[in-house]
Amino acid sequence: MSLTNASPADAAQAAKSASHVLQTLSAAARNDALTAIHDGLAAAKDEILAANARDLELARQAAADGKLSQSLVSRLDLGKKGKWEDMLKGILDVRDLPDPVGxxxxxxxxxxxxxxxRVTCPIGVLLIIFEARPEVIANIASLAVKSGNAAILKGGKESTESFVAISTVISRALETSQVPNGAIQLVTTRDVIPQLLALDRHIDLVIPRGSNELVRFIKDNTKIPVLGHADGLCSIFLEPSADSQQAADVIVxxxxxxxAACNALETLLVHEAALSTILPPVASALAAKGVELRCDPRSKAALQQALPELKVVDAQDSDYDTEFLALTLAAKTVESLEEAVLHINTHGSHHTDAIVTADKEHAEQFMSAVDSAGVYWNASTRFADGMRYGFGTEVGISTNKIHSRGPVGLxxxxxYKxxxxxxxxxxxxxxEGEGRKRFKHEPL
Amino acid sequence: MSLTNASPADAAQAAKSASHVLQTLSAAARNDALTAIHDGLAAAKDEILAANARDLELARQAAADGKLSQSLVSRLDLGKKGKWEDMLKGILDVRDLPDPVGxxxxxxxxxxxxxxxRVTCPIGVLLIIFEARPEVIANIASLAVKSGNAAILKGGKESTESFVAISTVISRALETSQVPNGAIQLVTTRDVIPQLLALDRHIDLVIPRGSNELVRFIKDNTKIPVLGHADGLCSIFLEPSADSQQAADVIVxxxxxxxAACNALETLLVHEAALSTILPPVASALAAKGVELRCDPRSKAALQQALPELKVVDAQDSDYDTEFLALTLAAKTVESLEEAVLHINTHGSHHTDAIVTADKEHAEQFMSAVDSAGVYWNASTRFADGMRYGFGTEVGISTNKIHSRGPVGLxxxxxYKxxxxxxxxxxxxxxEGEGRKRFKHEPL
Structure with a gap:
């Protein structure tokens, strides 16, 4: 691993060359490198958390000055309960997964x-651009090494100190391994991103991890395939047959x-027959958690009748296309399953959508017809996550229609080749003609 | 199926809506539609071949006037031995493949x-742009219906008559099926292509079938993922341990x-120790077939010594980056397997490359290190083909590094979702904390 000051073209070229070596390494060689990364990070906990504390200090000042959001500060904090342990465990989890190569x-x-x-093989060179989540460096380096891919990493500037500290440790660890120098390239200045995004001959896949704006910027500025999602506008459709308590639990x-998560609920579609029966207890439970409901006229009327003291806001059309990322929920009445599906396929972001119902047939119909990466029955949309799916860790969540969809692991x-x-x-x-041989095409 | 005069945006929107219905149809419903297409085409053979003859007549005139290539005329001819039968058989082959959905x-x-x-499902809406191969319409319509995808088809103008005749039959056939109107959209004017390529919200995948120029134009002018290949620069590496006869057979x-095929050989890399032993009989066999060899100085010298009467041309550097698509072959001496691999990974198009050797270890090393969709040992690069691989038919051959690589079938x-x-x-x-539940993550 090298903190490079090389030109983006040279860095990408070096990563490409390294990828050709990396893809021929044995699983043992790649796993040994992961063990070395894990042990190196574990031993360097104090220095890394100290570096992270310096990032946090600056970030808290910036937040106090209104220049940075609180959620960014929170994401930056590597000392937050369980985060460090999760990061280290993630490396070993990835190491111990079955070898994806070959x-x-x-x-x-x-x-x-x-x-x-047909044999699985690494894609080649990944460009990973992320914002201020320092633990992502370790995640991504692990996934790249395990999968035999080279990677060019670019992290957010707010995490520079954490980033340099972690990468220095990873760099030392990789020097003791067979993973070639150049397989993991670090980029520390933001101005090279447009140049990197133009290098479609050497970079095979871009993985942006961060805000919708970051992902959108990248998707709009490269011909390299981008794995990820700009939006996470998840919906739940509430049917009259649903169990009230289950509905409230799942929706809350x-x-x-x-x-703030991409798999959080943004739109609640309520079947008209559930307006006066299940919606009120659900709305009460949401209100108890401080959720503001933005309702269409029918759901508002139903709630005002059932819960006169509940405050609801009138929904605007734009609310059904909005990823609030806050304690705000748009509610809309629909007359049928078909209308709910059509709404989701039109207004949603093809991320994760759920139905709450006791009717198995309706559930299967919903899951077949909704064109999203995740389609759930009586379960929270927040299950859309690589760790929760059992992938060990995740590269991101994809709303692409090709290659990988949903939480993406190794x-x-x-x-393949x-x-x-x-x-x-x-x-x-x-x-086919006379005297010609025929293929056998026998599966082995 | 509709011959549409709708705007590209409306056509794509209609295809998207139809795709949402199509993806919920049973395998039986999709297979019935394929049977109907097959039977309809079989019954309409005379009218379709008559239409094709009109296309051919115009194309032959254009070729005589030097306005069209002979190879295009040849590709246009649906009456060519076996082509019609292959087309019909391809539809039934696709129908009889296992259902890829669900x-x-x-x-x-x-x-x-x-x-x-995790359940397989259709991608959604395909845009297929192809040149003058009328049988491709039937292939692609079959693959789209079988896989539950909607498709927008745009064929080359030279095949307009054949195209309209075939599509009219397919249209009639689909009207008797459950496949919704709008699932297969036809576009007959070329000027809408740029507009279609901009509709990345509604079109999920572009599949160009045709010249390198067509593919390159499309790749350069859309943000929609493109499945295919612009170049097919295939190489064979000849080792000294190879059997001479096998080498000559495979290379010839x-x-x-x-x-003219994308999987044809363009560059022959010769290990220096094979220059005076195996290269001469291989060169003789190639010369007997009218192949012009463009040699580097060492291979030229070796051939002049062994076969003084053989004419060879001096290779230019650019010959090693050229897809000749003709009876021309660039030959180059390399000193090692590593040099051969490096040459292929640098100058090749990541399509299909082969090694001819008796050394199993070298063969495995070559196949592991060469970064191409197809890597072969002692077999012709021309095996890179969906029919030959046993896929029933093929959508194209992809040199992409994500989603699909090599010959692409269903x-x-x-x-998946x-x-x-x-x-x-x-x-x-x-x-992870105390009192929290753990996931079971049990494979079922």
């Missing part, structure tokens, strides 16, 4: 002595357990 | 009563069986 996913005998094999969790960093082992085989002898 | 590829018990499932097949048109079925489960109760 898995044979298809094997076909094309003809005698001519076998086709989805809205309030971490309102598999999202892999592609086809290998054919023959014996001097040629194509010209095969065909 | 395959469960991961199932994990997150906790009691909380199951995660790779270069001459269809020189699987390349699929993505995550389904969670719960029982009112919430996330807030899980975690």
């Amino acid at each position: 898995r044979v996913t298809l094997r076909t005998r094309l003809d005698d002595g001519l076998d086709l094999e 969790d989805a809205k309030t357990s971490y309102p 598999e999202g960093l892999m592609i 086809y290998k054919i082992r023959g014996n001097g085989h040629v194509t010209a002898v095969y065909g | 395959r469960v590829t991961l199932r994990t018990r997150l906790d009691d009563g909380l199951d995660l499932e 097949d790779a270069k001459t069986s269809y020189p 699987e390349g048109l699929m993505i 995550y389904k969670i079925r719960g029982n009112g489960h919430v996330t807030a109760v899980y975690g």
Whole structure:
């Protein structure tokens, strides 16, 4: 790992060359590098947390001056309960996952002595751009090494001290391993991002981790595939058959357990037959957690009748296209499952959407028809997360329609190649006509 | 299926809406539509071939006037031996493939009563732009219907008559099926392409089938993911341990069986120890097929000594970056396997590359280190083909580093979604701390 002052083109070229070595390393060699990273970080806890404290100090001042958001300060804090331990555990979790490289996913005998094999392999070079979450460096370096990909890392400037401290430790650790120098490139100045985004010959995938604005900027400024999501506008559709308590639990969790998360609930669609039965207890539970409801006229009327003391706000059309990332929830009445699905497919962000219902058939219909990465039945949208899915850690959550969708773990960093082992085989002898050989196409 | 005069935005919007219905159809409903397409085309053979003959007549005139290439005329000819039968057989082959929709590829018990499932589903809306291969319409329509994707089709103007004839038949056939109107949109004017390429909200994947120039134009003019390849610069590395006859067979097949194909051989890398032993018989076999060799000084010297009567041309540097698509082959001497790999990873197009050797270890090293969609041992690069791989038919050959690589069949048109079925489960109760629940993460 090198803190590079090389030009972006040279850095990307070096990463590409390193990726060609990295992809030939054994699982043991890659795992040994991860152990070294883990042990190095564990031993350097004090110096890293001290560096993080310096970042935090500056950030708190900036927040006090109104120049930085409190949520950014919170994300920056590596000393926050469980964060350091989670980071270290994540490295070992990744190390101990099955090797994603070299898995044979298809094997076909094309003809005698001519076998086709599809084998997983690394994508090549990743460009990871993230904001002020210092632990992401360790996550991403682990995932890159485990998956045999080279990576160029660019972190947010508010975490510079933490970032340099962690990367210095990772750098020392990797020097003791077979992972080639140049496989992990660090970039510390922001002005090189546009140059990096132009290097589509050497960089194979961009992974932005951060604000919607960051992701949108990157998507708009590169031809390299981008894995991630700009928006997380999640909806829940509440059916009249739902259990009131389950509905309240799921909706309160989805809205309030971490309102700034991309998998938090933003729109509640209420079947008209649930307006006077299940919506009121749900609304009470939300209000008890400080959630402001923005209602369409029908849901407002139903709530005013059932709960005269509850304050609700009139929804604007734009509220149904808004990712609030706060204790605000747009509510809308729909007349059918079909209308709910249409609303979600039109206004949602194809991230994660749920139905709360006792009707299995409706649930399956909803999950089949909603065009989102995650479609849930009687569960909180906040389950959309790589750790919760059991992926060990996650690279991000993708709303792309190709390659990887939803929480992305190691598999999202892999592609495959086809290998054919023959014996001097040629194509010209095969065909449909008389005297031509036929392929056997036997699955092996 | 509709021959539309709607605006590109309306057409794409309609395709998107139709895709939401199409993705919920059963396999039986989609297969029935394919049977109807097959039967309709079989019954309309005469009228379609008559339309194709009119296209051919115009194309032959244009070729005689030097306005069109002979290879385009050849690709246009639906009456060419076996082409019509292949087209019809391709539809049934696709129909009879296992249903790609709804395959469960991961199932994990997150906790009691909380199951995660990853299920394959269609990508959504495909935009397929192709040149003058009329049979591609039937191929692509079949693949789209089978995979549950909507498609917007744009064919080359030289095949307009064939195209309209085939699409009219497909349109009639689909009207008898459950596949919704709008699922297959036809576009007959070229000027709408730039507008379609801008509709990244409604179109999920662009598949260009045609010349390098077409693919490059599309890649340079859209933010929608593009599946395909601009270049096919395939190489073979010849080792001294290779069997001479095998080497000659493989290299002659790779270069001459269809020189205009993307999987044809363009660069021959010769290990220095093979220059005077195996290169001469290989060069003789190539010369016998009319191949012009462009040699570096060392391979030229070796050939002049072994075969004084053989004519070879001096290679220019640019020859090693050229996709000749003709009976021309660049030859270059390398000193090691590593040098061959480096040359291929630097000058190749990551399409398909082969090694000819008797050394299994070298072969495995080559296949591991070469960063291409296809890496072969003792087999012709021309095997890189969806039919030959046993995929039934192919959407194209991808040199992308994400999603799909190499010949792409049905699987390349699929993505997945995550389904969670719960029982009112919430996330807030899980975690690492005391009193928090742990996930079970049991594979099911």
